[in-house]
Amino acid sequence: MTTPPTPCIRVHVDWTRCHGRGLCTELLPRLFGRDDWGYPIARDGAREPEVPASDLPEARRAVALCPRLALSLRADSV
Amino acid sequence: MTTSRLFAADGPGLAEHLRQFGALPDSADASLVSRLDQSGLTGRGGAGFPTGRKLASITGRKAVVIGNGAEGEPLSHKDAQLLSRSPHLVLDGLEVTAAAVSADKVVMYVPASAVSTIKRALRERASAKVDRHRVTIIEAPDGFVAGEESAVIRRVEGGPALPRDRTVLASTSGVRGRPTLVNNVETLAHVALIARYGPQWFRSVGDPSEPGTMLVTLAAHETRSVLEVPTGTQLGDLVGHVGVTDSGMPRAVLLGGYHGSWIPGTMITEARLSRAGLAHLGASPGAGIIHTLPMNQCGLARTAAILGYLADEGARQCGPCLNGLPRLARLFDVLAHRRVDEGLLAEVHRMIGVVDGRGSCRHPDGTARMARSALDTFAADITHHRHSRCEAALASMPSTAHSRHQTSGTR
Numbered sequence: 001m002t003t004p005p006t007p008c009i010r011v012h013v014d015w016t017r018c019h020g021r022g023l024c025t026e027l028l029p030r031l032f033g034r035d036d037w038g039y040p041i042a043r044d045g046a047r048e049p050e051v052p053a054s055d056l057p058e059a060r061r062a063v064a065l066c067p068r069l070a071l072s073l074r075a076d077s078v
Numbered sequence: 079m080t081t082s083r084l085f086a087a088d089g090p091g092l093a094e095h096l097r098q099f100g101a102l103p104d105s106a107d108a109s110l111v112s113r114l115d116q117s118g119l120t121g122r123g124g125a126g127f128p129t130g131r132k133l134a135s136i137t138g139r140k141a142v143v144i145g146n147g148a149e150g151e152p153l154s155h156k157d158a159q160l161l162s163r164s165p166h167l168v169l170d171g172l173e174v175t176a177a178a179v180s181a182d183k184v185v186m187y188v189p190a191s192a193v194s195t196i197k198r199a200l201r202e203r204a205s206a207k208v209d210r211h212r213v214t215i216i217e218a219p220d221g222f223v224a225g226e227e228s229a230v231i232r233r234v235e236g237g238p239a240l241p242r243d244r245t246v247l248a249s250t251s252g253v254r255g256r257p258t259l260v261n262n263v264e265t266l267a268h269v270a271l272i273a274r275y276g277p278q279w280f281r282s283v284g285d286p287s288e289p290g291t292m293l294v295t296l297a298a299h300e301t302r303s304v305l306e307v308p309t310g311t312q313l314g315d316l317v318g319h320v321g322v323t324d325s326g327m328p329r330a331v332l333l334g335g336y337h338g339s340w341i342p343g344t345m346i347t348e349a350r351l352s353r354a355g356l357a358h359l360g361a362s363p364g365a366g367i368i369h370t371l372p373m374n375q376c377g378l379a380r381t382a383a384i385l386g387y388l389a390d391e392g393a394r395q396c397g398p399c400l401n402g403l404p405r406l407a408r409l410f411d412v413l414a415h416r417r418v419d420e421g422l423l424a425e426v427h428r429m430i431g432v433v434d435g436r437g438s439c440r441h442p443d444g445t446a447r448m449a450r451s452a453l454d455t456f457a458a459d460i461t462h463h464r465h466s467r468c469e470a471a472l473a474s475m476p477s478t479a480h481s482r483h484q485t486s487g488t489r
Contacts, residue, residue: 014243015396015438035432036405039397047435074245 007075010048011059013040017070024062024071028055048074079315080305081283081291084267085163090195092202095166099274101208102170106273107177114269116277118289123225123262124334124365126288126353129269133178135249138257140182144234145172147188147263148218148225151335152387153367155302156293157263161192164267165199169213171266174273176211179259184211187230188263189218222336222391226439227260229393240393241439262365264293285310285352294351294366309363313349317370329470330371330455334364336384337444339451340377343370360451376470378459381452382410388445399442402433406449418463426453 011024011031020038024031031049032040042049051059051073063071087098114130121127123146145168149157161168169186176184186196196215203209216234218224224239231252233239252258261269268290272280281289288309296303296316307316317328328343339361341349349356351363371377389403406429412422426449434446453460459469 012245015398015436016243018397020397035398035402035436037397037401039401039436041398041432041436045431045435072245 009051009056009059010046010074010076011051011062012048012072012074014070014072017068019068019070021067023065023067027058027062027065030055031059079311080307082306083271083291084160084167084264084293084306087164087167090163090165090199092166092199092206092208095164099167099170099271102174102270102273106174110174110178110269110273113272113277117272117280118277118287119265119268119272119280120288121262122264122268122292122365124337126362129261129265132249132259132261133175135247136179136257136259138250139180140256141179142183142185142234142253142256142258143172143176143179143181144185144187144230144253144258144260145169145263145266146218146225146227146230146260147186147192148230148239149189150220150222150225150391151337151365151367152222153295153297153302153332153335153369154365155295155297156304156366158189158191159304160264160267160293161188162195165195166203167267167270168263169196169199169203169209170270170273171261171268172213173209173211175259175261175266175269179257181211181259182256183253184213185234186213186215187218187225187234188215189220193217222388223393223439223441226441228439230260231258240395241437241441243438284308285350285354287354288352292351292363292366294363294368297367297369298372307351310350310352310355312347313351313368314347316351316368317346327373328370329373329375330377332369332371332448333361333367335367335369336388337440337448338362338364338367339447340371340381340455341451342455343373360454374470376414376459376468377452377456378410378414378463379470381449381456382407382414385410385445385449388441388448392441393439396437396442398433398436402429402436403442403445405429406433406445410449410452413460413463417466418460423460 025034025040035041088094111130111134119129147157147161219239223229226241228242228244229239234253248258284290291306292309294305330340330343332340341359353362356362385407389407392399394400409426430446430449433442462469
């Protein structure tokens with residue numbers, strides 16, 4: 001039996017919306033630090049950092065609560 | 079060394095164009111994608127994506143096709159030259175592409191300076207009933223990012239020519255959600271030739287992995303000269319062609335423009351103008367810009383000036399780019415003109431990492447690439463600056479360009 005490929009979920013930041021309020025960095029401290037101006041910066045340096053399964057609930061909260069509606073989750077099956 | 083395909087006609091008029099190239103074959107659009115695939119044509123706007131695959135990705139209805147002539151890069155002049163000398167070749171490429179994807183809307187996006195030429199060319203074509211599609215001209219504003227794909231789409235929609243956040247490809251959802259194909263004008267001109275003469279003819283010159291000819295802009299000081307050369311042409315031949323320096327060798331060459339990469343002047347004999355021929359130097363031909371830095375100029379000072387320009391030319395939409403690029407430019411300014419220490423260098427490296435990959439478009443990424451290549455190529459200069467000296471200042475004196483370096487050590 002083969003296991004189906006686990007979809008990989010990534011966080012996309014719409015930088016044109018983000019004002020660096022920092023809520024996502026508090027909910028997802030393992031994914032994001034803050035840069036010199038408070039904007040989220042991916043700890044792994046990825047353009048769209050991957051969300052580990054354990055962080056998925058918090059990632060969904062971050063998407064829902066971002067005051068600038070700048071976050072979205074994207075699935076890719078890589 | 080030069081080849082004349084794109085500039086073969088005697089003049090920009092339709093009569094000269096038809097005398098040189100003849101009319102487009104009637105059913106050229108039916109086999110266009112396979113011909114482009116076989117030809118190996120890649121986009122000439124800088125990204126170098128295979129043109130056939132890009133066309134094939136347009137599968138939806140009511141497609142929009144845009145010829146992109148916005149050449150925001152100050153070092154580039156090849157699209158302007160192509161539009162003024164061979165507008166009908168570009169418009170042929172636009173027409174056959176529009177037919178191939180059953181386009182519903184066809185746009186020429188060109189700077190103000192090209193609008194009258196394109197208008198005149200479209201009038202000639204209308205009276206001769208050359209085109210099946212009506213072409214709308216939309217003026218591209220000045221600005222470094224105005225030719226970026228999503229900026230083009232926004233402008234065509236009636237918005238500002240600024241990049242937008244994208245999560246789907248333009249081929250799926252571009253202008254007002256419709257499948258959209260944005261092709262550089264030089265790419266379209268090659269398409270027009272491939273539609274006539276076929277893929278084998280196109281591949282008969284150039285680097286086999288990326289065949290054909292390409293337009294290059296040789297940018298030295300204030301001069302811009304445009305040449306058409308086979309891909310894979312040795313960089314040393316090209317640089318020698320303009321005789322940019324007395325010694326025959328520039329201090330360094332910036333390939334691909336302000337988002338490109340610096341390589342040392344000593345490497346130009348080992349570099350060929352194609353992706354394969356530049357990969358070992360960490361560079362790529364981009365949109366064909368070859369900018370030479372003469373021996374008596376400091377690469378760090380030049381890079382600092384370019385970074386200042388790029389910081390100003392941001393769209394001011396994305397925080398990391400809006401804040402990070404001016405910071406990076408200031409750091410390079412210190413690197414170029416004041417005393418250098420280990421802390422400064424570490425901070426430069428850190429700031430490049432902070433901006434890289436953190437914007438809706440690739441403006442911060444391209445800027446980071448250029449800055450990194452400067453740190454590599456001008457590593458010796460950094461050492462000199464640490465000791466309050468500068469290679470350029472030592473190479474030739476006196477001149478205003480490096481007087482700042484000579485005095486900087488005494489501050």
